[in-house]
Amino acid sequence: MSDVAARAGVSHQTVSRVLNGHPHVSATTRTRVLAAIAELGYRRNLSARVLATGRSNVVGVVAQNTTLYGPSSMVQAIGEAALGADLSLTVGHVAGYDATAASRRIVERLVQQGAAGLVFIAPVDAAAESMALVPSGLPIVTVDGLPEWEVANVSVDQYAGGMLATRHLLDQGHKTVWHVAGPEQWHGSRAREQGWRAALAEAGAQAPPMPRAGWSAASGYQCGRMLARIPDCTAIFAANDHVALGVMRAMAEHGKRIPDDISLIGFDDVPEAGYFHPGLTTIRQEFAEVGRQALRLLLEQLATGARSAESALVEPVLIGRDTVAARPA
Amino acid sequence: MSDVAARAGVSHQTVSRVLNGHPHVSATTRTRVLAAIAELGYRRNLSARVLATGRSNVVGVVAQNTTLYGPSSMVQAIGEAALGADLSLTVGHVAGYDATAASRRIVERLVQQGAAGLVFIAPVDAAAESMALVPSGLPIVTVDGLPEWEVANVSVDQYAGGMLATRHLLDQGHKTVWHVAGPEQWHGSRAREQGWRAALAEAGAQAPPMPRAGWSAASGYQCGRMLARIPDCTAIFAANDHVALGVMRAMAEHGKRIPDDISLIGFDDVPEAGYFHPGLTTIRQEFAEVGRQALRLLLEQLATGARSAESALVEPVLIGRDTVAARPA
DNA sequence: CGCTCCCGTGCTGCGGGGCAC
DNA sequence: AGTGCCCCGCAGCACGGGAGC
Structure with missing residues (x-):
C-alpha cells in the first residue's frame, strides 16, 4: 500500500480512503491513486484488513x-x-x-x-x-x-413430510404403510419416522416393523428384498429418493409391479426422480x-x-x- | 496473547514459542503457558498470524x-x-x-x-x-x-473413456454407436465425443448425427425420445449416467427394451447407477x-x-x- | 474567524523473526 | 539452553493541520 502511496505521491492513508470509498477525497487524487493501483497490480491484504477492522x-x-x-x-x-x-x-x-x-x-x-x-x-x-x-x-x-x-x-418440516407421504398412501386405500427409515443418527430420519407414525396412528393403522437403510440405493435395495417377500406390504414410504430407487429395483426383481402391486413414495425430489422407472412420487424439499x-x-x-x-x-x-x-x- | 503472557508471567514471545512448538522452551514455563491458555480460552488470531508469517x-x-x-x-x-x-x-x-x-x-x-x-x-x-x-x-x-x-x-482421461465405451458397444456387434453428448462448453464432453469418433473411425463405422444434452436426466429424456424413433439406433453412449437414465425412460415409453433392443452405456458411475432398471453399464471416473x-x-x-x-x-x-x-x- | 474539504501523522491490532542477554 | 527486547507486516482509525471560502 505504501508503494501505491509513493507512486501516487500521497500518503497510505489516502490510498486507504480511496479503496474504502471515503467521501472526502478529491477527484484528481482519486484517479491518481486508482491509476497507481492499476499500474502496480496492487491488491489489499485481507488478513491485515480483518486485523485492523475486526470485521x-x-x-x-x-x-x-x-x-x-x-x-x-x-x-x-x-x-x-x-x-x-x-x-x-x-x-x-x-x-x-x-x-x-x-x-x-x-x-x-x-x-x-x-x-x-x-x-x-x-x-x-x-x-x-x-x-x-x-x-x-x-x-x-x-x-x-x-x-x-x-x-x-x-x-x-420433516415431520410434516412424513405425515404427508403416509397420508397420501393411506388415502389410496392402503391398510397401512411400511417405512424404510434413514440412518438413526440423522434428525431428519427420526422426524420423518415420527410423522409416519403419527399419520398411521391418526388413521388407526398399525405401524409395521421398520427396516433401516442408509441414504444409498444399495441399502434401499437390501431392505426392498425383504419387503418384496411380505405379501401384506402394499405401500412403502422410503427414506429418500435413492433408497426408493433401490426398493424399486428389488421389487422388479421379485416380479412386484409398481404401482400396481406396491405403491412407493420417496423424499427429496432429486432432479432425476421423475425419470426413474416409473417416475417417482416423492416429497420435495426446497x-x-x-x-x-x-x-x-x-x-x-x-x-x-x-x-x-x-x-x-x-x-x-x-x-x-x-x-x-x-x-x- | 499479552493477556496470556501476563497470566503466565512471561513475555508474549514465549507464548508464541510455545504455540509454535519451538524447542528451546523449558518444560515448566511451557506447562505454565499452556495452563494460562486453557484458563483464558485463548485462541490465536489467524489473520494476524498470516500477516506476520506470510504463509x-x-x-x-x-x-x-x-x-x-x-x-x-x-x-x-x-x-x-x-x-x-x-x-x-x-x-x-x-x-x-x-x-x-x-x-x-x-x-x-x-x-x-x-x-x-x-x-x-x-x-x-x-x-x-x-x-x-x-x-x-x-x-x-x-x-x-x-x-x-x-x-x-x-x-x-475422458478421451480414453469415450473410446472404451464405444469399443465396448462395437465389440458386441453393433454397426455403429450413437452418442448423446454433454454440453459443448465442457471439455469433458468434447473429449468424450472425440474418443467416440476415434473408436468409430478405427472400426470403420460411420458416425451418426449427435444430439446434445445437458447433464440432466430431463435433457437425456428429450434426446432419447428422438433416438427411440430411429430403427437403426441399437447402441447409445450417453454423456453421463443421468442422461442415460433419461434415455432409458424414453426407450421404455416407446416400448424399446434395454438391452434387448438398445444397448446403453453411461459415464461417471454415480452410486445409484447399479440400481437403475436395468443396472447401468458405465464408465467409472475415480x-x-x-x-x-x-x-x-x-x-x-x-x-x-x-x-x-x-x-x-x-x-x-x-x-x-x-x-x-x-x-x- | 469560523467552517468545510482534503490530506498526512502517529498509533493500534496480533503475532513472529532476529538478535541480545 | 532458555527468555526478553525491539521491530516488522498491512491496513484502518482518531486525531491534527493546512488550504480555501
Missing part, C-alpha cells in the same frame, strides 16, 4: 458429506444468498462430525479466520460437539439442527429456500449482534408422479 | 455447480487429501464461471486471503478468465482443465483419485515454489452391468 464479512459454513444432493444444494443456496448480501462464504467440509479431530480443526479454523458467523449443516447429533467449540459471541445458524440446542435453526432462510436468520443476528434461537420451517411439498396407486384388491 | 496453509478451491456428483466428489476428495497434508481448504462456490462479477470476486477473495495455492475445478472454457486473475507467483492446479492453459492439470492427484501436484509446486505444467491423467474404468448386449438380429 471479516465472511460466513463460515460447516458441512459434512457434501456429495449428497441435499447438503450440496443447501451449501449452494447459502452461497448465492450470501453473494447477494455482499458476504463471502468459506465452506469447511468435514468428513463426518464424528471424526472429532478433523471437524474440530475445521471449526477452529473458521473461528480463527474471523468469520462473522457460522452456518452448521447439522443433520446429525454429533454436530453439537463441533458447535460447542464456537465462542459464545459468534452468531450461529443451524440447518437441520435440533430445537433443544437453542440456536437459530432452519429446516424442512433446499434453496432453506439456504435463503438460513442466511436471513444469520443476517438478523449480525444486525442485532446477539444470538437468537429463532427457527424457521420450510414446508415440504408432495410431488405426485407414477409410483402411487390404489391398494390392489 | 497461510490454506488451499483455495474454486468450483462451480457443486450440486453435481462429479464436482462435489472431487471437492470432497481434495479436502480429505488436504487434511492429511495439514492444509486447510476454503472452497469458493461460483454459480457459473460466466457470471463474471461473482466469480471474479471469489477468486479475488481467495487470493487476498493469502491462499498458498489454488485448485480450479475448471471443466468449462470460461474458467480461464477467472484463472487470469491469479497473480503469477501463486501455484495453480486445474482439474478438468485444458492443456493449452499450460498449468498443472489433473483429469480423468473422482477421489483425481482429488488426490490434484493435491499432489499442488504440494509439489508449493515445495519448489514455482508453477509447473505437469499433468496427470486418471484412467477410466468400464463397469459392466446390464444395459449392454449383442446387436439384435
